[in-house]
Amino acid sequence: MAGSTFGNILKITTWGESHGKGVGVVIDGCPAGLLLSEEDIQLYLDRRKPGQSRYTTQRQESDSAQILSGVFEGKTTGTPISVAVFNQDQRSRDYSQIADCYRPGHADYTFDAKYGFRDYRGGGRSSGRETIGRVAAGAVAAKLLKQLGVTCLAYTKSIGPVKAASFDPNEILQNPVGMPDASAAKKAAEYLNACMEHKDSAGGIIECVINGLPAGIGDPVFEKLDANLAKAILSIGAVKGFEIGSGFDAAYAKGSQNNDEFYQTDDKKTAKATNHSGGVLGGISDGSQIVFRAAVKPTPSISARQKTVRTSGEPIEISICGRHDPVIVPRAVVVVEAMAALTVCDAMLLNMTATLNGVLDFYRR
Amino acid sequence: MAGSTFGNILKITTWGESHGKGVGVVIDGCPAGLLLSEEDIQLYLDRRKPGQSRYTTQRQESDSAQILSGVFEGKTTGTPISVAVFNQDQRSRDYSQIADCYRPGHADYTFDAKYGFRDYRGGGRSSGRETIGRVAAGAVAAKLLKQLGVTCLAYTKSIGPVKAASFDPNEILQNPVGMPDASAAKKAAEYLNACMEHKDSAGGIIECVINGLPAGIGDPVFEKLDANLAKAILSIGAVKGFEIGSGFDAAYAKGSQNNDEFYQTDDKKTAKATNHSGGVLGGISDGSQIVFRAAVKPTPSISARQKTVRTSGEPIEISICGRHDPVIVPRAVVVVEAMAALTVCDAMLLNMTATLNGVLDFYRR
Amino acid sequence: MAGSTFGNILKITTWGESHGKGVGVVIDGCPAGLLLSEEDIQLYLDRRKPGQSRYTTQRQESDSAQILSGVFEGKTTGTPISVAVFNQDQRSRDYSQIADCYRPGHADYTFDAKYGFRDYRGGGRSSGRETIGRVAAGAVAAKLLKQLGVTCLAYTKSIGPVKAASFDPNEILQNPVGMPDASAAKKAAEYLNACMEHKDSAGGIIECVINGLPAGIGDPVFEKLDANLAKAILSIGAVKGFEIGSGFDAAYAKGSQNNDEFYQTDDKKTAKATNHSGGVLGGISDGSQIVFRAAVKPTPSISARQKTVRTSGEPIEISICGRHDPVIVPRAVVVVEAMAALTVCDAMLLNMTATLNGVLDFYRR
């Protein structure tokens, strides 16, 4: 079935495999008149580009985005924006190991179980390169949101046992692990070095905050804003958990602790004294900062020896060599940010028809 | 926008408010020929019925399900199954408190922000009664899944600090908190008694296991099985977090610990030695048990005094009296189970077109 | 699969069979704040009510609409509006003839081919009563459109060979055939009388005009306004053709004849000198009146003898007695109007996100 499309009004469809001709995305439903250039998209893609530190794969890809349609004289036209990144570093490898066996923690076996066979080159469609289309689309959503005063910011909250304890947004792009805390980033790097020495890998947590979102965005039942964020984030490979606001801690709290009291601000707006809700109540944004976290599992490709089976069923021991990140988190940060931007942007567009007065205002302009 | 529909092939649409004429669901896309009676649905609804213990609201509702269409001579016809539960205990209350102010932790404010006003009677659409339609539909999905050898089972994993330590499935329906561990259930009840004495409420964690699901179900990108489960579960009011398999613990693990090794079973099937994945790899079921957990916040309605504002903005202190559960978890267990059944059932139906051979087999029968 | 839902933003889901407990619709996505009463809906339902003339079935149904949710204090709340009509005249008939054989021109055989069996009572889901949900939803869409200055009006253009030659909108509801031409209506009635005498039935054409629709509604590729109208209209049972503007006549015209020249009106608006386009160019409304027509086949239930087969395959001759309209057209007029209103309303709501300026205006209000 067709599972490569995301969103309702702002709808994206991604395509492409790790070692095919390229990867890309068609972004449909972007309002006409948004200034958009390939540089806008490249800026986001560069944040997930490989080869930027010793903690990311050394595969050399320029990951250069081309806009093939939907932009005319520098502005979106309202028609689909097709963005493609053609693969360059497809060095002809020997894929016999990966073709022939089921790597633990990977989707090799499940693809075979579903489709009968798989494009085994570099993970095919389940490769991290699948996220390039998401990030390109997220760049467009982020640009649109910026016009509406909304920003999404994701960063590494923890790597293994090392947690960011302070928050300096300028620090996030300054260290190789994407943490907003220089001191923790240093410790995280040391932890990763140790993992690599032991031919192992590490997991971590990504946090994302969304600022400027007005109250009233999201829908009350199945299309809750947090439900759609959860789907968006869990749809990223390697993510195993999602929580909003107090999240799992809320399960241990009492109502008197977890409820956020309302008060009126000096400029006569309704606000909350605390933000255990993470900015969403009943599926609808409450005007506070949206805060959510994603749990990311350790890179499954490790060079330590692991037991597994061949596709024929025969037992085998493998050691996965090659270009693999010892941790997925830093490069997934921009993917989380992109998926958050897409989700929130779509919810804002959908929200325009919530009230008759809004509709009448629009058409009576 | 239209946010009351869930699913692709098996598609449900719920309607209804807490204190309107009733609540219900239209279940479209159920295959023809499934034996289905009102009793099948009632069995599930009775599990979320109020008034069953001192930990659930004392509102008296028989919550009696009527099938209005889609079943003929005891079997589903392939056309939409409309199920309605008409409200009975709509005792004419004084809603002025709830109409006039924003209850902390509730959706009163966000509904007003979105729609300009709200049906304030008993929480309106954001009431727990909204889940009746989900549970009725979940009963149908569960019946269909049973024919396919798939079962979903949810239970209370923890209430406040009290965790179930053992697993006896027969125990789940025997104690008022829905735990598979009689001894923990007793402690949880004591904890809840203490909460009630302090006019407070508790949160908890629901765990759900799905057995019998073949490998290959779910899609690799946006429609990952775990992504759809996450959305389904976060769409339940009061759920603040979702994790599958090792979940957030995976963020602290190393690759060598978190990877599940494959082996071949005696009957020549591919299996996993451990189940940190929770039964999903790359968004597709891997043939192991699906295991996920939902974090549920404490009931926001507490009788302790809380500060908040009137809809006019004026500060006010409120104490919410009336019929409220001190904990949401036990009654939400069957809702989690229902949403899981709907999600998995839809994924299995969608999966039938995954391969050309499957399609050819179907039409050449 | 789930084929009982129509629309994107304004999304309706119908349910119910001819002789089950009732029929109904869930209308999701209606903006909050629209004044709506059961009378608003009843007004539309009464136009398709049986037993109103000798040309409509004598089945006595009050077809009384109940709003079960989504309206509070007389206004829509933004949550799903559930409307039900409970069947009353389910006189216990002998269905053995219809259960046992395939009526020519009916869906008996195709339902069996698809689902393996069918609810044969009165046609089950393929009965004309299925349209009650559409009409109820259409009443809501029409009320919303009226606020936006848009009206949909359908009427009988021809019955058999008798065509309406003049257009008096007040006449439409005055004669039993729904024609805007009293003299043609009289001739059509005579034609129908003759059909009935010969135990036969007649077809006809319904025309629908939509006034007040601004230019710019509809989308340029798959979601063309006329494509969606065509689907909406062909989804009505017995409709076998759809054309917009000059329609099939355009196939015989030359470009110089069929093109509509543009000019500027006195109040500086762009307008067309003619309307061969029927108000749509490139799938998007051009500001002219929308005009389309639907071809409706003759009622398949006739009391003349017809050859067919039993479900067992055995040949049989049948003569369908009972309560059947000799022509479908007059009662289908309001169904066409309803489907047009739903389609146009949905397109207008979708159109609100077409431009960045529109989105910015909305959120900066």
Add this chain to the structure above:
Amino acid sequence: MAGSTFGNILKITTWGESHGKGVGVVIDGCPAGLLLSEEDIQLYLDRRKPGQSRYTTQRQESDSAQILSGVFEGKTTGTPISVAVFNQDQRSRDYSQIADCYRPGHADYTFDAKYGFRDYRGGGRSSGRETIGRVAAGAVAAKLLKQLGVTCLAYTKSIGPVKAASFDPNEILQNPVGMPDASAAKKAAEYLNACMEHKDSAGGIIECVINGLPAGIGDPVFEKLDANLAKAILSIGAVKGFEIGSGFDAAYAKGSQNNDEFYQTDDKKTAKATNHSGGVLGGISDGSQIVFRAAVKPTPSISARQKTVRTSGEPIEISICGRHDPVIVPRAVVVVEAMAALTVCDAMLLNMTATLNGVLDFYRR
């Protein structure tokens, strides 16, 4: 909004403008294991390629299809198939005329009305080149259908007043107008020559037949097979009408004439003695040949002088020179065939979940 996606299980998303970098399509949901090459697609594209006769635009485009993803070792993998055709003949023209005024019969004005501006180069997104993506996707659908024993065949039924009177399928690709009747084709060519001499253009009718479709495909209410075909066909630019089976003629017929009697074939199958239904009863295929027709308007671009307005509102007379087909029909034939194949293929895939027995058979294999 996002209107560039078509289909449910087999879902396609097209992108691209006439004179941008290229056009293309992402085909998602194609079952894995279908043999597919660029040649399969090219074969279909060549049928709509310009420059093939004096009745088609002389624009020189090789329209060479590249498969960018979704195919591995010659077979579809179940992941999205991205097909791109890069534009080559983008000769730098003077677009000032088309940029500055609203061509009669074109979408220039409606695009401006909707989006505020437009990509005016060669019609932008409303160009006939938009159909390249549809045809490429249709080639994939047709290949899949062939495996299921289903074929779609479209041809020119009439051009202006000249109708095909005989049916020789081998003739269709032999004459420049795509008629199955060599003699009529000759007269049609003469008619077109005359049109061209008078700087004018012609319309026509395309007929499409679908053979081999089993009974039971399509859904009974909104997703009727004929309703979806109508939408698919009306979504093609310049189509102004759709009819199935007897179509508009049914409106003039009597029930006794229009009903198709059932009988049993020698091999014990239920069949119809006639096919006024066009192969669909109640929205579901009845096992007969599907027959439908599309009315296509004359090419709006004519070199005769026409009155219109500038975008500024000022009146102007224009004469559209350049590369334009004097008739759209012959090149639209393959587009109709492609859209029919996509619609029917999707309906067959959706139909696999219609019955419980079918689902059980599938999973118990």
